[in-house]
Structures are given as C-alpha cells and as structure tokens.
Amino acid sequence: xxxxxxxxxxxxxxxxxxxxxxxxxxxxxxxxxxxxxxxxxxxxxxxxxxxxxxxxxxxxxxxxxxxxxxxxxxxxxxxxxxxxxxxxxxxxxxxxxxxxxxxxxxxxxxxxxxxxxxxxxxxxxxxxxxxxxxxxxxxxxxxxxxxxxxxxxxxxxxxxxxxxxxxxxxxxxxxxxxxxxxxxxxxxxxxxxxxxxxxxxxxxxxxxxxxxxxxxxxxxxxxxxxxxxxxxxxxxxxxxxxxxxxxxxxxxxxxxxxxxxxxxx
Amino acid sequence: xxxxxxxxxxxxxxxxxxxxxxxxxxxxxxxxxxxxxxxxxxxxxxxxxxxxxxxxxxxxxxxxxxxxxxxxxxxxxxxxxxxxxxxxxxxxxxxxxxxxxxxxxxxxxxxxxxxxxxxxxxxxxxxxxxxxxxxxxxxxxxxxxxxxxxxxxxxxxxxxxxxxxxxxxxxxxxxxxxxxxxxxxxxxxxxxxxxxxxxxxxxxxxxxxxxxxxxxxxxxxxxxxxxxxxxxxxxxxxxxxxxxxxxx
Numbered sequence: 001x002x003x004x005x006x007x008x009x010x011x012x013x014x015x016x017x018x019x020x021x022x023x024x025x026x027x028x029x030x031x032x033x034x035x036x037x038x039x040x041x042x043x044x045x046x047x048x049x050x051x052x053x054x055x056x057x058x059x060x061x062x063x064x065x066x067x068x069x070x071x072x073x074x075x076x077x078x079x080x081x082x083x084x085x086x087x088x089x090x091x092x093x094x095x096x097x098x099x100x101x102x103x104x105x106x107x108x109x110x111x112x113x114x115x116x117x118x119x120x121x122x123x124x125x126x127x128x129x130x131x132x133x134x135x136x137x138x139x140x141x142x143x144x145x146x147x148x149x150x151x152x153x154x155x156x157x158x159x160x161x162x163x164x165x166x167x168x169x170x171x172x173x174x175x176x177x178x179x180x181x182x183x184x185x186x187x188x189x190x191x192x193x194x195x196x197x198x199x200x201x202x203x204x205x206x207x208x209x210x211x212x213x214x215x216x217x218x219x220x221x222x223x224x225x226x227x228x229x230x231x232x233x234x235x236x237x238x239x240x241x242x243x244x245x246x247x248x249x250x251x252x253x254x255x256x257x258x259x260x261x262x263x264x265x
Numbered sequence: 266x267x268x269x270x271x272x273x274x275x276x277x278x279x280x281x282x283x284x285x286x287x288x289x290x291x292x293x294x295x296x297x298x299x300x301x302x303x304x305x306x307x308x309x310x311x312x313x314x315x316x317x318x319x320x321x322x323x324x325x326x327x328x329x330x331x332x333x334x335x336x337x338x339x340x341x342x343x344x345x346x347x348x349x350x351x352x353x354x355x356x357x358x359x360x361x362x363x364x365x366x367x368x369x370x371x372x373x374x375x376x377x378x379x380x381x382x383x384x385x386x387x388x389x390x391x392x393x394x395x396x397x398x399x400x401x402x403x404x405x406x407x408x409x410x411x412x413x414x415x416x417x418x419x420x421x422x423x424x425x426x427x428x429x430x431x432x433x434x435x436x437x438x439x440x441x442x443x444x445x446x447x448x449x450x451x452x453x454x455x456x457x458x459x460x461x462x463x464x465x466x467x468x469x470x471x472x473x474x475x476x477x478x479x480x481x482x483x484x485x486x487x488x489x490x491x492x493x494x495x496x497x498x499x500x501x502x503x504x505x506x507x508x509x510x511x512x513x
Binding site: 131134135136138140141142144145146 | 311314315318336340343344346347348350351352354355356357367371373416
C-alpha cells in the first residue's frame, strides 16, 4: 500500500529510458545496415553512376555561395578580433597567423560542415522523406531498382567528393577577407599579413582540413539519407526527419572535430 | 502458376492486420479484394512484391515463395509484376515519359529508341498521348493514375496489382480507370489483383471478389454471388449500412 504510489512514478522514467535506449540501439543497427547496403550497392554503378554528377552539382556547387558568404564574415571577424586581442602585447602580423591557422584547422571545415548540415542534410532528408511517404521509394523497388544504389550512394559519394572542395574554397575566402580587413581596417601591410600567415603554416594543415571535410561530407549526406528513408507519418514526419538530420549531423560533426584533433594533431 | 497467399499473418506492433489470409488467383482473371479503409488491403499487395514479409504464412508467385527469394531473384520477380500505387507514386522530379521509362531502363538490350517507342505505346494505351513531357504536378488526379498505370505496364508484366485505383476520383474518371483495367486484361492478358473499397468499381472490373474482414478472407465469390450473399457484414459493407456492418 505504501510502495504503490512511489513505484509508479519511479517506473515511468525507467521505462522511458529503457525505451529510448532500445530505440537508439535500433537506430544504430539500422544505420549499420544502411552502411553495409551502401557498400554493396557500389557494385551497381550502372544505377548510381549517371546520378553522381547532378548530385555533385547539387551538394557541392550549389553550396558554394552560402559557404563563401559565411567564410567571408568569419575572416573579417577573425581579423578584427585577433587585432583586438593582440594589440600592445604581440606583433600585429600574428593576425595573419591566427586568421590562417584558425580558418584552415577549425573554422573553415567546421562552420562549413555545420552550414551544409542545414543546407544539404535537411534537403536530402526532406527529399527522401517525401519520396518515402508518397511511396516513391516503394515504386523504385517495384521497378527493380535498389533504392540504396539509386538514392543513397550518389548523394553520399557527392558529399564525400564535394565537401572538401567547398571547404577549401571557404578557407581561401576566409583568409582573403581577413587579409583585406587587415589592410583596410588594421593599418597592416600585405607583407606583414603574409609573414604572419606563413609563420606557422604547415602543408599538413590543409590535409587535416580535407580529411575532416571528407568525414563531414559522409556524415551529413549519410544521416540525411538515413533519416529521410526512416520517415513516416506524412508531412509532420518529413519535418521531423529534416530537424533530426540537422541536429544529429551537427552533433556528430563536433564530435568528429574533436576526434580528428586528438588523432591527427 | 499464378499468385497464392496461404495463411498470411502480419502485425505492426500490437496491431494485427492480417490473421491467416488465404487466396489463390487464377491465370488471366481480374480479382478484387474489398474491405474498409485500414483493413490491410494495401499491406496484402505489398507482400506480393516483397515490400513486406509475412510474420507467418507464405506468399507464392509463380510457385516460388516471395519471402524466401534472394535480392537478385526478387528483382527478377518484380519485373513480372506491375504495381499501380494508390496515389500513383510518380517520381515528381521527372517527366511522365521519364517515369514510364524507368523500369525499361533496367531491362537488358533496351536502347533509347526502343524505350522511347515503348513509352509512346504505353502512354497511348492509357490515353495520355502528348503528355509525356509534362511533370506529374501538371497532371490531374486521373491523369496521374493513368501515368502510374502506363509505368506499371511498360515492361509488359504478367501480373498487375492495383492499389485503390479509383480513390479520390470523380465518377466519370473512375469509370475511365475501370475501363482501362478491363482493357489491360483484354489486350495484354494480364492477371490482375485490384484492392479497393469502391464497390461500384469492384463489381465493374472483377471476375471474383474477396471480402477482407478481421484480417481474413471472409467471403469470396463472383460479383453476382457477392450481391446476393446472406452475410450481414458483407451486405452492410456493400450497401454502406453501418447497422448491418457493425451488427447494431
């Protein structure tokens, strides 16, 4: 008689956490199955091959303007904040060092990755989610297509191939805008900025950015496809999948960012 | 060899949709499965093309158990089956002609010219001549259904499955779709299974009608037998009488 009112409220959060754990484990299993299916579907080049270039244009080329826009303002802010931080203590040419290092190692890949998680990941998720709820994915299967080869492989490969391209452009834009800001607003000269830029530059830094962006591309497009194909319950489900894609991709991007820094630097 | 469903059970979580459904289709006939919305009619159709697997029981197509087929065998089987989806399920980023050609592009030995000719033929069969370059969003509901039918028949399937082919259509367009279903049987000689809750349509197109109720085939007979059946639940459904149907 005494326990009953206590056990009921206690059992609810336990049951809820159990359900959440099972759901999370289920999702991991399904994601692993999708990954294995994608690797197998690579053999079906006749299906995904013709779709790769259009997807590269959608995922990569179409993302360049927003990536450049963000990188441009990041470079400006980096330059101004570096100058503010360093004034009176450290030579001003270190502004070039900070802009270059930060853009290449961190802000270029991560900010671009987060931006594309919204632009590309949500787009893929909503598109595939709509195809799922309107039975277009089922229709593909009845027409003897492997939906993974047709939908997942070209998008994921496009992400892996094009994210580094977009990230490198964003890094270049960030450094350029930081340089111009230093020239116009900080009374620095080009030789000074370039001196700082070259001071601690390592070619490996660029490879580090490329490795990170490849992994971000795989994550954003892969999660977009996964969440899209898991969609149910109509328009509401499509919205939920898009949101889930952005949230989960962003979290994994930040985890991978820390992982690569620990492993590669 | 044709299509046979033997004691098929299917549940989604706690909801048991099919509870031992059994049906055999005869070669060349058009059969209809009728029943209220949500009773599992579409679920049944998806079992026939391997989109769903039964929890128990077996689905045979041409004598082979669909649930036991490997991926490659399933692909071969699907080439024999045309599936007309409830809302057409046209790929909205493609033109109607590209939609119709999708299945043909997977067939060995089909070049562009042959595919284009076949697409034209199929669009002609469903009276959509000249609309091949339109996108699905530019079509009416009836045109979309016909485009979905053209896509389903493009690869000359042996079987045609229709999922609620007349849902959401006006009576005239419904009649047009029904005539197309009969035309497919007469001109292409396909064995067809139509699931619908539209009794007028079922009476018009079906050689045999099966009433799906409680997850089982409650009654199977010719349209004339369905009209004269003494089963109150079936009569309630056919006549749209809730008192009879629910036994109130």
